[in-house]
Each structure stands twice: as structure tokens, then as C-alpha cells.
Amino acid sequence: MVCARNGVTEEAKTHAARAAESREKAEEPHEHHDVIEGLRERAKQLEANSVELETIADEFKKLADAAEPLYESLDDAQKCRFEPLLRKHVGLPDRRFMLRERATQRPQ
Numbered sequence: 705m706v707c708a709r710n711g712v713t714e715e716a717k718t719h720a721a722r723a724a725e726s727r728e729k730a731e732e733p734h735e736h737h738d739v740i741e742g743l744r745e746r747a748k749q750l751e752a753n754s755v756e757l758e759t760i761a762d763e764f765k766k767l768a769d770a771a772e773p774l775y776e777s778l779d780d781a782q783k784c785r786f787e788p789l790l791r792k793h794v795g796l797p798d799r800r801f802m803l804r805e806r807a808t809q810r811p812q
Contacts, residue, residue, distance in 0.1 A: 767794065 771790065778786055791798060 764794065 775783065775786060788798060790796075
């Protein structure tokens with residue numbers, strides 16, 4: 705990095721110029737941005753997400769219904785091995801991790 709004679713680098717000057725330009729743009733009125741249309745678009749996104757989440761929830765219910773008889777038939781040692789495998793398969797956090805998190809969040 706090469707310093708200018710007054711101790712300010714060219715990089716710092718460029719950064720300051722970009723920051724000033726960014727502040728100016730933020731202060732300009734957004735004539736082309738329709739707030740109501742933005743809200744409608746966000747509502748559509750949320751609606752699409754809710755449909756996807758509902759589908760995922762239905763799949764988790766089916767998995768739980770299918771796994772319950774198997775899980776109930778296992779002895780305690782098998783259950784201890786089965787739970788982490790199932791959690792990993794469906795993308796849930798490890799139970800030991802969740803217990804540690806709860807312990808650290810308890811009020812003193």
C-alpha cells in the first residue's frame with residue numbers, strides 16, 4: 705500500500721468517495737419504487753414459502769407415523785443409536801447439542 709504525501713492512501717480516498725456516493729443515493733427519493741407493489745411481491749414470496757413448508761411438514765408427519773412402530777420395537781440401546789441417525793437423515797440438530805444450548809440459556 706502506497707501512502708500519499710499527506711498520509712492518506714489512495715485506497716482510503718476511493719473508499720470514502722464510494723461511501724459518500726452510497727449515502728447520496730440512499731437520501732434520493734425512490735421514484736421508481738412502488739411500496740405497495742413491493743408489499744404484494746413479498747406477500748407472494750411468503751405464500752410460496754408457506755406452501756413449501758406445508759409440504760415439508762406433511763412429509764415429516766408421514767415419516768414420524770412410519771418410524772413410530774419401528775422405534776417402539778427397539779430396545780434402549782438401539783433407540784440411542786437410532787435417534788442420531790434419524791435426526792441426521794431429516795436434518796434436525798443433534799439432541800445433545802440442543803440440551804447444551806438449553807443449559808447455556810437458562811437464567812442464572
